[in-house]
Amino acid sequence: MADFDIRVIQEFADESLRATKQDDIVxxxxxxSRQFGFNYFVALxxxxxxxxxxxxxxxxQAPKGWDQIYIKNDFQSVDPYFEAAVKQRLPFxxxxxxxxxxxxxxxxxxxxDMLDEAATFGYGDGISIPMLIPGTHRGCVxxxxxxxxxxxxxxxxxxxxxxYLFEACLRINKSALRDWKAKEFIALTDREKHTLxxxxxxxxxxxxxxxxxxxxxxxRY
Amino acid sequence: xxxxVNWENRHLYEHEMxxxxxxxxxxxxxxxxxxxxxxxxxxLDEFDTDNTIYLIDSKDGIVNSSARLxxxxxxxxxxxxxxxxxxxxxxxxxxxxxSSRGHLxxxxxxxxxWVRVMxxxxxxxxxxxxxxxxxVVDTFLLPKWINAGWNLKPLGPPTEVNGESxxxxxxxxxxxxxxxxxxxxxxxxxxxxxxADIPDAx
Numbered sequence: 001m002a003d004f005d006i007r008v009i010q011e012f013a014d015e016s017l018r019a020t021k022q023d024d025i026v027x028x029x030x031x032x033s034r035q036f037g038f039n040y041f042v043a044l045x046x047x048x049x050x051x052x053x054x055x056x057x058x059x060x061q062a063p064k065g066w067d068q069i070y071i072k073n074d075f076q077s078v079d080p081y082f083e084a085a086v087k088q089r090l091p092f093x094x095x096x097x098x099x100x101x102x103x104x105x106x107x108x109x110x111x112x113d114m115l116d117e118a119a120t121f122g123y124g125d126g127i128s129i130p131m132l133i134p135g136t137h138r139g140c141v142x143x144x145x146x147x148x149x150x151x152x153x154x155x156x157x158x159x160x161x162x163x164y165l166f167e168a169c170l171r172i173n174k175s176a177l178r179d180w181k182a183k184e185f186i187a188l189t190d191r192e193k194h195t196l197x198x199x200x201x202x203x204x205x206x207x208x209x210x211x212x213x214x215x216x217x218x219x220r221y
Numbered sequence: 222x223x224x225x226v227n228w229e230n231r232h233l234y235e236h237e238m239x240x241x242x243x244x245x246x247x248x249x250x251x252x253x254x255x256x257x258x259x260x261x262x263x264x265l266d267e268f269d270t271d272n273t274i275y276l277i278d279s280k281d282g283i284v285n286s287s288a289r290l291x292x293x294x295x296x297x298x299x300x301x302x303x304x305x306x307x308x309x310x311x312x313x314x315x316x317x318x319x320s321s322r323g324h325l326x327x328x329x330x331x332x333x334x335w336v337r338v339m340x341x342x343x344x345x346x347x348x349x350x351x352x353x354x355x356x357v358v359d360t361f362l363l364p365k366w367i368n369a370g371w372n373l374k375p376l377g378p379p380t381e382v383n384g385e386s387x388x389x390x391x392x393x394x395x396x397x398x399x400x401x402x403x404x405x406x407x408x409x410x411x412x413x414x415x416x417a418d419i420p421d422a423x
Contacts, residue, residue: 004308004378005308010374013373013375090361131364133365156378159360160378160379163367164367167368170364
C-alpha cells in the first residue's frame with residue numbers, strides 16, 4: 001500500500017506551475033497516476049461536452065473511442081459521476097456515489113447501459129475530483145482503471161496533483177487561445193481589422209458602411 | 222487602501238476593528254457554521270493577541286475585507302489546532318507567518334478589496350523580510366488561489382473537517398510573486414498603508 005509523500009506532490013506542483021506545454025504536465029500526471037492503477041483519466045471543464053466552448057480544459061486520456069460513444073449516446077445526461085461532479089465539492093469514489101444513487105432513487109436503465117458499456121472499455125472503479133476557479137466552468141478530473149488503489153494515500157496524492165494539473169491546463173489553454181486569436185487578427189486585411197475596430201466602438205453595420213464607403217453586405221461579410 | 226493595524230496603532234482603528242470582528246462572525250460563524258468562539262456577535266479567538274497584525278481594506282470608514290497575520294514563532298492555527306495538516310513539523314519560525322480569517326465582507330460592494338488584501342500580505346511580508354506565508358484553505362478552492370498567481374505549495378494531505386476538505390499551504394514570498402499578482406490584477410501601485418501613532422505635541 002502506497003504512503004503519502006508530500007515531497008512528490010510539491011515536486012509535481014513545481015513542475016505544473018512552471019509548465020508551458022500541456023503535453024508535458026499531462027504526461028507527468030499520467031505516469032504518476034498509473035503507479036496507483038489509474039490507467040485512464042480525463043480532465044474536463046463541466047460544460048456541454050457535445051458543444052464545448054473554446055476556452056475549456058479538455059484532456060482526454062480515456063480508452064480510444066470512448067469519447068465518441070459517450071457523446072453519441074448522450075451519456076452525459078445519465079452519467080451519475082458527471083452529475084455529482086457538477087454538484088459536489090468533495091472528491092468521491094465512483095462506487096460510493098453509485099451506492100448513494102441506489103439508495104436514494106435507484107439506478108435508471110440508461111445509466112446501467114452506460115456503466116455496462118464503460119466496463120467493456122476497461123473502466124472499473126474510479127475517483128472524481130471536482131474543483132472551482134471563478135470565472136470559468138467548474139472543472140473535474142476523473143481517473144479509473146481495472147483495479148485502481150483507492151486507499152487514502154493514493155487518493156490524497158491524486159487529489160492534489162489533479163488540482164495542479166487542471167490549473168496548469170487552464171492557464172496554458174488560455175495563453176494559447178490568446179496567441180491564436182492574436183494571430184487570427186494579424187491574418188486579417190487592414191480593411192477587415194478596421195471594420196472590427198469600428199464594431200468595437202459600438203457602431204452597427206450600417207454606420208460602418210458609411211464610414212468605410214462600402215456596402216452594408218460587405219461589412220457584414 | 223489596506224491599513225496595517227498592530228498593537229501600537231490599533232486605538233486609531235477601533236471602529237474598523239469592531240466592524241472586522243463583526244464581519245468575521247457573519248462570514249465564519251453565521252455563514253460557514255464554523256464552531257468558533259464569539260462575543261456579542263463578534264468573532265475573536267485566542268490568536269487575536271498583541272502579536273497579531275491585521276490588514277484591513279477600508280474606505281470611508283467601511284471595512285471591505287481583512288486578514289490577520291501572526292508569526293509562527295507564536296501560537297497559530299496551524300501549529301496549535303491543525304498540526305496534523307502538515308506532513309512534517311508545523312512551521313515555528315520568525316520568518317514564516319500565518320495568514321488566517323481572510324475574507325471579503327458580505328457588505329462590501331468592491332470584490333477587488335480581497336485582491337488588495339492578498340497583495341497587502343505580500344507587500345507586508347516583503348517589508349518585514351518574511352520568507353513564507355502559510356495558511357489553511359478550502360481544498361475545493363485551491364485551484365482559485367493557484368490561478369490567482371499565488372505560488373502555492375501544499376504542506377500535507379487534504380483533511381475533511383465537518384464535511385469540507387481543508388489543506389495547509391505555503392507561499393514563497395518574493396518580489397517576483399508580488400509582480401505576478403500585480404500584473405494579473407492590473408494593480409500597479411502599492412496598496413499598503415501604515416499610520417503610526419504620533420503623540421500629540423505638548
